[in-house]
Amino acid sequence: MSSLESEDCDFDGNIALFPMTDCGSFEESELDTHSSISENESNRDASDENESDEEDKGRDDRSKAFLTLRQRRLSRALATFENLKVNINRAQRNWLNAIRKARHMDDPWEKFHLDEYPVEVCFRHRYNALRKAWLTDEVKVKMEKKPFNRGAMRECFRLKKLSSYVGAESWNHTHNFVAKRYMEAVERDVYFQDVKLQMDAKLWGEEYSRHNPPKKVDIFQMYILEFKNRPDSPLYHCEHLIEGNYIKYNSNSGFVDAKLRNTPQAFSHFTFERSGHQMIVVDIQGVGDLYTDPQLHTIDGKDYGDGNLGAKGMALFFYSHVCNDICHSLGLTQFDISENETKMQNDNEKMAAMVAACTMARGNEELCQTPSPGESIDITLVLKRQRSTSQSDSGFDGMLTPLDEEPMSLETGSPIRSPAYQRMRVRYCSESESSITSTQGERRDSLLHQREEDIRNFQLQIQQRHRPSCVALEKDLRKANFTSKFNDSALGKIHHEMAKYHEVGRFCDKKDADIDWDSALFHEIHAAELGELEAILTMAKLYLGMERDVLINCVVAEDEDNVELGFDYMVQAADAGDRGAMIYVAKAFATGLNLGKRREMSWEDAIHWYDEALTSMNDNDEGGEYDSTMYDPPFTIMANMAEMYLAGGHGLEKSPERAGRLASKYYALAEEAGALCEAEEE
Structure with missing residues (x-):
């Protein structure tokens, strides 16, 4: 997909008419500055005329020199303004040329003669992520009979849909869509769950773009087509055709693109903190920063299909995620990892060997076998190191820069809408303004107003959910009684899962490599500090020499200090x-x-x-x-x-x-x- 299509097109493929500040090398702020100069100089001219009588009596040399300087400044300002007008005209011409080119672009699917296929009437099921509701209407489509491509689970068909805003049935200006269906029989609810997932993820993409990162992101609209006149009324997923280089930036099981693009990884990290650790959007893939088929991990592992790995999937993401400049600019905090894990993240080749680019289904990640209980290892010294590290990290020295709320205009007091938000508005506009009746226009304005209200409510709801990713700040929040005391920290659950992954060798770059017990204990101690009950019991039984389900091969020296620490953990578990x-x-x-x-x-x-x-x-x-x-x-x-x-x-x-x-x-x-x-x- 060209940059024009990816950045300046609305959802239906129309060109979005927005002012361009990067054409003709000018900025609006610069124009305002020079305009104000001209206005000030004009005011000075008026003042000079009022004082002409006094000047006629005689001016001193200093006044003459000042007047000469003022005239030179005015001349320079006017000359600059003339140049700006030339640049403005050049920008307008470039913009209009881009529109004309887009309108006259050849249809890449013209050679497939989809217009010769019969018209079919379908039910279209769309999901409103803001209201958590489904909308159903009828649309007319033309779809080819044989698939043109296949993936691991679905096959794809070329499709054209008649616009709802076009009065006559003219298929000359329809847009290209891709209809997808599962090759194997699945429950009909699977189609609806997939759409719900993608539209919820799209909502988070809009929220991310609202914070003005260097590059905005968007996730394609997807809905369901039900061919009601076909036997058994088959269902298809439908979304716009994406033209361009399709790239998978991260997976739902820890994979990160070797090119280390910042935007996809920062977007995933953003959704984790902004949702209050309740979910994260992963499996980022698509063309540029236009994504499709994402996956959501929720802390409870419910909904969103078998690709939702819950806290396990979140742990896999943060094991390979390295905070970048975009993370820092958004005020996101670094997830706590051990020194060994930091070194591993810096070794991209080893990291790539330990994570899979393919999407993993729920259950696959639990196939790792626990080491034999007979192979014990003394971790007394490791525990001492981890205790000293945990105590030194009890406070947070860095300054947390919280995510800004929606920027407000100083002049009007109203929200300043980002380009992504403006594109969202254009998506509700018609393909041809002249073809919309006044009734349709009023209905569209009403829908736009209602959607703005829904978006505002969504933003207000999540403003209070934002939680940092670091343990120190999470502990401070818990001490301030923002949460209950035990077993309620999503961050604690993620650290506990990372400890278990280390124990089973999931993060070893070789099959015969030694287990990274430093990292395993690092995360289990943090999980216990955050009130994760299973982690607390693990640490209690580890110090007391009792049987347990996690870190079963680890043993510590039997002394009074360890017994006392074990009993402290046991009292915490009793309190929990x-x-x-x-x-x-x-x-x-x-x-x-x-x-x-x-x-x-x-x-x-x-x-x-x-x-x-x-x-x-x-x-x-x-x-x-x-x-x-x-x-x-x-x-x-x-x-x-x-x-x-x-x-x-x-x-x-x-x-x-x-x-x-x-x-x-x-x-x-x-x-x-x-x-x-x-x-x-x-």
Whole structure:
């Protein structure tokens, strides 16, 4: 696609009439400056005429010299203005010539004679990403019978669509579209999910362009054509033809184009922060900065098809993403990575060998096998390094430059619309203004006004969501009570996924390469700091030498410092609501084991955590699900509590009455459990 088509065309392929500040080598600001000079000089002339009587009485040499200087300045300004008018005319001529050339461009599909195909009436299903609603109308199309190209999953057909704004059925001015369908049978809802994905991504492309990056981006409009008169009413995706060099800039599984273009990577990073870490647009591909077929990762992994890898996909992106100048200009913050990962990012050849350019489906990334539990590695020294690094990075020395809100005009107080926003308005204009009736014009203006309101509401909603990508600032936000305490940080989940990827060797450039335990622990510690429950439990069990699901091959030295750190993590897990951690902490306070050096036996604390565990069991009693408390059923916990109340001590006041109530509950539950056992035997 030519630069004219990519930058100055509206959605329907029409030329967008915008003032050009790069033709004829002039700027509007320069014109304003010289105009003001001329105006000021004219005012001075008027003033000089008013004072002519005094000048006739006699001027001194200084006044004459000043007048001469003023005249020279005025002459230069007028000469410059004349040159500017010449440049303006040249720019206008260039612009008009570009329009005429575009109008007389040959149709690249003329030789395929699509006009000879029969006219078909289809239902067109369009998705409004702002209102989360579907719109359906009828359109007339002509489509070839055989596909002209095939991809990995879909095949493509040439298609022409009759414009809704053309009065007569004239196919001479229709535009070229590509209709796509899946080669294998899929559920009809898949087509609708694909359109929803692309239109949601398009909304984020417009939001990115609103912040005036060096290059604006756009994502092609896509909708569904339902051929209602064909057997089974088949569905097709439909979008405008993209002419030009098609490039894949990044994938949904960590691939980054070797050319390292800045805009696509900055766009992905922008969507992550601007959405408050809830989603990220990846799989950026297309012609120039006009993209198609993107993929969205959401933190919960829901919606948007099998290409949505959730937090795993976000982790894969940030492992290979290097912040560039555009990221910095937009105020985006660097995602925290280890020193080893930084060195790997600088080695582009190794990085390219570890990531795949193809789109990955959900489930494929979980095929990595966990190393054998028998191959243990002592990471005591690695943990010490990571602890010292984490403590030194507890604050953020850099200055965060937040994303600016929509720029406002100082003169009118109204928003200054970017060229991308103006192009968005033109897309709602007709292909021929003369063919639009007054009723259609009023309806179009109403739609434009409504869309502006919807866009404004969308912008207001996401203004409060922006969150930085670095751990230090995320921790500051959590301390300021912007979020709850545990298991709610998307950033923590991503760091946890990166730790697991390192453990299974996903980021090793060779099959027999050693695991990067420094990086694995770097991310797991950060995940724990951000309140990710599984990471907290992993660190607790690692220090305490207990079995775990992550970092299973790692072992640390058994000393009081490590035990104390492990117990600290276990208390955090108990605070986060993990029942197994609650019971572990309760037993430790009841027996005095594994408390470390700072804590002592406390039956009062033991009662507290036993009671929390019982409450948690009652609140989440779903039955049939494995739980760590299966070895400590409620009646045994009540028996332990009854014994402590009966004896008293270690900070707990003796209470036979409470002990009796707990004991009665214990026997009742014991009898109930015995009856269940007898029923099962029968």
